[in-house]
Amino acid sequence: MSRKLFSLGFVIILIFSLSLTGCGSSKGNNNAGTNSEKPAANTNGDTAGNATTEPAVDESTAISGEITFLTNRTDMIGKEYDEYAKRFNEKYPNIKVEFEGSQTDYNQQAKVRMASGELPDVMFIPQIPNSDLPKYFASLDDLGLTDQVTFKDFKSQDGQLYGITTGNSTSGIVYNKKAFADAGITDIPKTWDEFLAACEKLKANGVIPLASNFKDKWPLNTWAFDTPRLIAGDPNYPNEKLNQDAPFTMDTGYGKAFGLLKELNQKGYLEKDINSTNWEQSKKDIASGKFAMYYLGNWVINQIIGAGTTSDNVGFFPLPYDNSGTVTATLSPDNFYAVAKDSKHIDAAKVFLKWMIEESGYEDFAGFISPLKGKESKLTQLKEFQATGVTLVEGTVDDPKVTEISNKAQLDLPAVVQEFVLAKDPQTVLDKWNKSWAKAKKDLGY
Structure with a gap:
């Protein structure tokens, strides 16, 4: 697979250069609401329009039912989701939507429910091989969005679309500008050494430099998946592991990426007790300046603003993971x-x-780049990110054999990161997972 490097400005222009054709349209072969365009049969059995043709059915009232959406955004239940339901029912009054929050690990909970055969009507796709998508999910090609959505190949199988991304992200350092200014940090770090120096200034000023949310595990995804790449x-x-029996070494992508977080912890730049972190509280602490930074996707920016600060106090720059001065970042889809x-x-x-994709405005609320080609993001922090001269690495589809x-x-990579950071001898952690990887690979005949 050839490497795809793009400037952020170029990628955004490329992604959003196509105009939206057919958004919100009820035309086409769409099971999710095309009754108004379907010709009614006459008494002679043909579909030609004549005086005996039955009147068209209004799709907004023809479809009914009570559905459940399983979401990881528990913070939106009783708030934004209620507003979404109200707006949705103004258009589709006969569909009732219940929002169910996942209180534990979403991926694990979703897999348990898949095994029990008790899936909610709408959900996010957990980490399963694409070959399993048709077993559990319905094709979405009849929505008329297939040619309009980005990353459509990520959740497709045998030419059918089964998942649509909620939005797209790039990962970087989201930071409190006042905390930086108060610590005397006047320039954005462009190398790892400069980043460590900034952390030291923040620590000396009584601010926790980086909120890792170590205990919650999922916030470590950026260290586990983005940084190694x-x-x-x-x-x-990530797919190169298929050709390796020992993919986890100290001197390559995984070991070096995990080592960065371990160094931050050893230097006292993370939370004082990383085993008792709290995700919801951390957003308030970033907003207040008690914590200075996250290393997460642009999706978290609006959550910080909503936790008690202003947009102009929140900045965004790429993580300078080495001392080359040349920085890259990933462009990735979020949940599907x-x-x-x-x-x-x-x-x-x-x-x-379909309404969530086209009309809800969730991508702007969540701070995502829109999943629809041609729909521009309203997130001003992306302009600051672009001004650093960062180049984007476009992610690739997970190889089903690797999955x-x-x-x-x-193999749970964020959990491996946890083990690595806490281990006295991190090499033993990598050795353990290399052994598990090699055995599984051999057992499956790869």
């Missing part, structure tokens, strides 16, 4: 919406999913 300089780096194949109200579920091996080896 960047350090290796290979957008397909899907509709359960066995939903009792599959048309209602599809109508809601299969990972599942058999019970």
